[in-house]
Amino acid sequence: MAPIPVKPGKYKIHAHIIGPxxxxxxxxxxxxxGAPVITDRFNPLPIEQEWIIDHPEAGQEAQTGSPYVIHLAYHPAAGLVVPEDRVFVNSVPRAEWSQFSFEQVIGGIKILSDKGLALRAGHRGAQITLVPPKPEFQETWTLEYVGPIPTE
Structure with missing residues (x-):
């Protein structure tokens, strides 16, 4: 599949796994x-469950296939990093955050690392890993747009 553009903004990222x-x-x-990134049930406090999807350099124009970075919405210095094919959130310089692209798949989207590996949610509570992409529902996600990137 070809990469798709995503509107920069605040999102909830839903996993497609069995269960709630x-x-x-x-x-x-x-x-x-850093802090391991997992999937968990909806928490009424969005502090660790709302994410900003943006371009590596804030303010860039969206282009098909362009890379994106992802960070916690309420901790703008805490971005996703991917050492050892496991996803963590860590307060490191923005230039060290991992970059991702998005592809349309049946039932949602696939989130791919800059190495072409797919984010996979094995089960609720398991750390997110990166794997060679396959047509599996554990590698399918839904982006729920919550609003624009807050400006402060």
């Missing part, structure tokens, strides 16, 4: 590479 609805969620504790 799950969202991409930053955990509350840090380990070696």
């Amino acid at each position: 609805g799950s969202l991409l969620t930053a955990t509350e504790y840090a380990v070696k590479h």
Whole structure:
């Protein structure tokens, strides 16, 4: 599939896994590479479940196939990083955040790393991993647009 453009903004990122609805969620504790990113049930406090999807350099124009970075909506310095094919959120310089692209697939979208690996949610509570893309529902996501990127 070809990459698709995504409107920069604040999103909830829904996982397609068996069981109750799950969202991409930053955990509350840090380990070696930052806080592991998992899927969890909807939490009424959006602090760790709303994400900003933006271009690597804020203010760029959206273009088909252009890369994006993802960071916590309420912690603008905490972006997604992918050491050892596992997804973490960490407060490192924006230039060190991992870059992603999005592809339309049946039932949603696939989120791909700059190495062409797909984000995979094995089950609720499992850390998000990157795997070679396959047509599996655990690699399918839905982006729920919440609003524009907050300007402060």
